[in-house]
Amino acid sequence: MRYDYLVVGTGLFGAAFAQQAKAAGKKVLAIDKRDHIGGNVYTEEIAGIQVHRYGAHIFHTNNHLIWDYVNQFAEFNRYTNSPIANYHGKIYSLPFNMYTFNQMWGTITPQEAEQKVIEQRKAAGITDPKNLEEQAISLVGTDIYEKLIKGYTEKQWGRPCNQLPAFIIQRLPVRFAFDNNYFNARFQGIPIGGYTKMIENMLSGIEVQLNKDYLNERDYWNKIANKVVYTGSIDAYFDFCYGYLSYRSLQFETELLNMPNFQGNAVVNYTDCETPYTRIIEHKWFEFGTQCQTVISREYSLEWQPGIEPYYPVNDQINMALYEKYKTLANLETKTIFGGRLGEYRYYDMDTVLASALEVAERELSRNR
Ligand code: UDP
Numbered sequence: 001m002r003y004d005y006l007v008v009g010t011g012l013f014g015a016a017f018a019q020q021a022k023a024a025g026k027k028v029l030a031i032d033k034r035d036h037i038g039g040n041v042y043t044e045e046i047a048g049i050q051v052h053r054y055g056a057h058i059f060h061t062n063n064h065l066i067w068d069y070v071n072q073f074a075e076f077n078r079y080t081n082s083p084i085a086n087y088h089g090k091i092y093s094l095p096f097n098m099y100t101f102n103q104m105w106g107t108i109t110p111q112e113a114e115q116k117v118i119e120q121r122k123a124a125g126i127t128d129p130k131n132l133e134e135q136a137i138s139l140v141g142t143d144i145y146e147k148l149i150k151g152y153t154e155k156q157w158g159r160p161c162n163q164l165p166a167f168i169i170q171r172l173p174v175r176f177a178f179d180n181n182y183f184n185a186r187f188q189g190i191p192i193g194g195y196t197k198m199i200e201n202m203l204s205g206i207e208v209q210l211n212k213d214y215l216n217e218r219d220y221w222n223k224i225a226n227k228v229v230y231t232g233s234i235d236a237y238f239d240f241c242y243g244y245l246s247y248r249s250l251q252f253e254t255e256l257l258n259m260p261n262f263q264g265n266a267v268v269n270y271t272d273c274e275t276p277y278t279r280i281i282e283h284k285w286f287e288f289g290t291q292c293q294t295v296i297s298r299e300y301s302l303e304w305q306p307g308i309e310p311y312y313p314v315n316d317q318i319n320m321a322l323y324e325k326y327k328t329l330a331n332l333e334t335k336t337i338f339g340g341r342l343g344e345y346r347y348y349d350m351d352t353v354l355a356s357a358l359e360v361a362e363r364e365l366s367r368n369r
Contacts, residue, residue, distance in 0.1 A: 009231030011039020013340035016357035043194035060185035061351030074198035076189030083267035110176035135166035151273035231340035247310035
């Protein structure tokens, strides 16, 4: 055995586990099937702008330990996410707050806005929300559901809102206050110099091999390491023996434009169902860029199929039941630890995936000191 740990995938989970194992004196090899490190937080520089190639990533957390952890590897700027929604050419503030209520209904006070929501919830007859549609109407009423949630959500997930789990919409704050901060997080920002640099710092001193696909040469890789930390899709690991889990995938149309300012904000969501993309990201605003050019990415959501990249687990009942079957197999594996969005089939945020990696590393490494 040449290595104590083989880490498969250099996204946040893999990089954090590798970093902790190295710090504990373990011999670690990290591999990635792509030609770069960083998983989906990877950023690349185009015309002096850090471009989030696999979708916008805004770091936010309430966890002091995680904030201190990432600050060892990057300095963060003061970016606060405040996306806006474009519905048929009219602009609305996000997340749903007093500005949104004013734009939608002309309400001025929190009492007026709350009254509107109560009326619409009552008219819809919802008392015990059981899916995303009912949960959304219950939280913000039918007008906001129809204009700012339904189209966007159905494009993003490719499923009707009444077949999606309620927890997805609970990710967004609803505030009866004038506050456009998308997150209820004490700490928020973007790593100065990009996420790739941050991951590079996490992996400092660790052997990394790129363009290496673990699943294609499993026997070889298993022979060179005592244990494997696997962050790819759990169903792929088990050769889809129970069938495919569903994932949503993304496609990006990225353009460099000869203008300093395309849309005046990092994120604009297109919440109608006719616009084929879900959002346009203008990357320079994540770092208050002053370049004379700009880079934008139109984001399209599509169902995953073999051969393309999985991004989001679809945590509905059918898929969760299937995942449980794979999880039972995973629990029987003594050599492999499963982690991350794909390995655990969980809609993790960056801070929660790091917390999970640190916890798994602590448990694993304290056992093998
Ligand atoms: N959402 C919505 N309208 C919006 C933005 C978000 O309805 O303009 C809902 C939608 O159900 C979506 C969820 O909130 O699936 C989370 O969206 P977000 O864009 O924050 O997810 P991300 O891709 O950034 O994790």
